[in-house]
């Protein structure tokens with residue numbers, strides 16, 4: 531295809547892709563989840579068993595990332611034991627621990643991912659405390675779990691999961707609140723934060739023009755590193771997965787400090803760095819970024835909720851976030867947009883990345 535054709539295709543005749551439509555549906559989907567699951571008296575209309583001491587979350591790909599985000603959140607806010615597991619690893623583990631006081635949560639957009647369903651079958655032999663979070667009613671996962679939560683994201687056609695993932699995250703936060711309420715822990719502030727999420731998403735979507743500018747930068751690289759700490763690390767992993775599967779840029783997420791322990795050597799090759807700076811660990815993250823800049827010349831992009839970075843020399847995407855939950859959903863949307871815009875620039879088929887299938891059986 532000649533250059534003129536390429537330009538025409540990209541800027542004039544480009545049909546909207548499913549991925550783009552699905553990114554833009556997210557605010558309405560979360561609004562629908564609020565309507566369905568959060569009652570006027572702030573009770574949460576989902577059914578989970580009583581007497582739960584531990585949570586095990588089992589999933590693959592993006593669903594695994596929402597599981598990890600939830601596990602961190604449950605540990606820090608509910609003060610309860612919570613652990614995420616890759617389905618494929620659990621499926622391979624013959625003596626995977628199954629306790630009577632653990633709730634086993636299986637997360638899958640399709641409800642037909644064979645690794646996750648295999649885990650459900652195996653664990654169901656020993657406990658009935660199984661809960662499916664899925665986008666697909668009457669899927670195998672839905673039908674075979676005792677407890678069920680639907681994510682109501684509508685059919686997700688793009689291979690890269692966007693709206694299903696944010697809906698899963700939201701439902702998992704609702705489970706965390708339900709657990710807090712069962713334990714009589716104060717949850718009102720967190721519910722208020724969750725009620726704001728449709729707005730967070732809308733605000734993040736207004737950053738698209740800025741994101742296009744950074745996509746231009748990223749599209750020049752074969753390698754990228756995403757640095758984040760704490761509860762934002764699984765989000766960085768999700769961003770890396772989204773960029774990899776849509777653009778094929780070799781992107782890896784690292785815990786910010788850990789990056790200095792040898793991994794930084796990848797900057798000897800041409801590699802872009804994307805970093806999250808949030809309220810926790812601000813000075814620490816800035817020190818790491820300074821070390822990177824002092825030793826290597828590389829483009830870096832900072833996603834931040836902090837006005838204090840105004841004078842920083844890197845490329846900065848500021849987010850006005852009122853809470854960690856706000857920052858988390860906003861960052862997720864920005865990473866989805868970044869992956870999408872970069873893939874478009876590289877002329878990738880974003881809805882059907884080469885060699886990938888929607889459901890891994």
Ligand code: AGP
Nearest residue numbers: 591592593638639640643690691
């Ligand atoms: C995400 O963008 C991927 N296409 C993939 O990782 C996906 O999340 C994974 O295969 C799990 O699918 P599921 O949620 O349908 O089980």
